[in-house]
Amino acid sequence: MVTCKTIIGQxxxxxxxxxxxxxxxxxxxxxxxxxxxxxxxxSTRKMLVIMGDEEVFEVPEGYGTxxxxxxxxxxxxxxxx
Numbered sequence: 001m002v003t004c005k006t007i008i009g010q011x012x013x014x015x016x017x018x019x020x021x022x023x024x025x026x027x028x029x030x031x032x033x034x035x036x037x038x039x040x041x042x043s044t045r046k047m048l049v050i051m052g053d054e055e056v057f058e059v060p061e062g063y064g065t066x067x068x069x070x071x072x073x074x075x076x077x078x079x080x081x
Contacts, residue, residue, distance in 0.1 A: 007034070010023055011044055
């Protein structure tokens with residue numbers, strides 16, 4: 001069984017298309033059954049789309065701090081699994 005920690009650690013390769021076929025299958029299976037990892041995947045994918053857009057925009061004050069807190073809380077919950 002693949003753990004949440006493994007999935008989170010492999011998301012970058014998965015999103016870049018660099019994960020092996022076996023790992024892609026494991027990630028996709030895990031994402032179908034794990035809400036937390038699915039949320040991290042969706043957030044990461046959306047952020048990559050935004051970052052790929054050439055339009056520059058201002059984010060609200062404190063956004064970075066809130067984002068880091070959110071990600072830290074997800075990681076902490078994932079580690080407890």
